Amino acid sequence: MNSASVGGPNVLDGKQTAREIRREVAEGCAGLLASRNVVPGLTVVLIGEDPASQIYVRNKERAARNAGMNSNIVRLPADSTESRVLDTVVTLNGDPAVHGILVQLPLPDGIRDQRVIETVDPAKDVDGFHPENAGRLLTGLPGFVPCTPAGVIELLKRNEIPLSGKHAVVIGRSNIVGKPMALLLLREHCTVTVCHSRTTGLAEQAARADILVAAVGRLGMVTADFIKKGAAVIDVGIHRVDDEARLRELFGDDERRLATLAEKGSTVAGDVHPLDARSKAGWLTPVPGGVGPLTIAMLLKNTLDAARRSAGLD
DSSP, rough: OOOOTEEEEEEEEHHHHHHHHHHHEEEEEHHHHHHHHOOOOEEEEEOOOOOHHHHHHHHHHHHHHHOOOOEEEEEEEOOOHHHHHHHHHHHHOOOOOOOOOEOSSSSTTTTTTHHHHSOGGGGGBTOOHHHHHHHHHHHHSOOOOOHHHHHHHHHHHTTOOOTOOOOEEEEEEOOTTTHHHHHHHHHHTEEEEHHHTTTTHHHHHTTTTTTEEEOOOOTTBBOGGGOOOOOOEEEOOHHHHHHHHHHHHSSSSOHHHHHHHHHHSSSEEOOOOHHHHHHHEEOOOOOOSHHHHHHHHHHHHHHHHHHHHHHTOO
């Protein structure tokens, strides 16, 4: 494992890696059109008017179209019944032009996330959330993998971070990130410890890691005492910071961050304390620009894979 460089850690540039993946996906879409006359189709189901969800969905739609895919958004009102949402998903399951279905979370009150996820055809479950795909990941069978942890693996591999035989610690146990992240690291022959907010001696456990993945959902929780010197630190968290004192505690007198706060009223930070991490980490993902761009890139890759499978290609 590389040690921390003079002046700070090496940056794991998620934007650059995402651009590489999206370029490969675009080439794959062009090849599928030429060989099978198939255009991958991604449909997002958006319920309600949540502002953050609206932004995410627009970004996904733009990225899919830029890659040469058909991209559609099915918009349902916030007061839609669960039955209406399920009927929408069933209709998309039966549409041969739709290869990937994504139901944007969170869902409004009264609509059960798990019930909707289980209704999506596993062959079109490009989020990788369906229990069948989760089981395939657990047992080592082919299937769709949640996009964020899949993107983390791509980031590590493409930056030639050694994985086999290394000790990885994942802080977080969600079905979307923590658990699949641990399984993917096991697949790469890491020795994996899964921790969470109730782990006894959490900092001591984390500080043993060659590869530390922070997905706990707490702003700046991972401080220097969590980090082994020279470790690769992956920050999955993203939090809004709108208080100048808190910003200075996290970033010091970072003029760019302070300017963003003054102009926009907020900036973003992750689960990892950035100043502390720079003093210890060998590799570090920035927030923003680290893990975030990879999530959409891997969604496009999953959609292309779904279209290829529907066309009879491995």
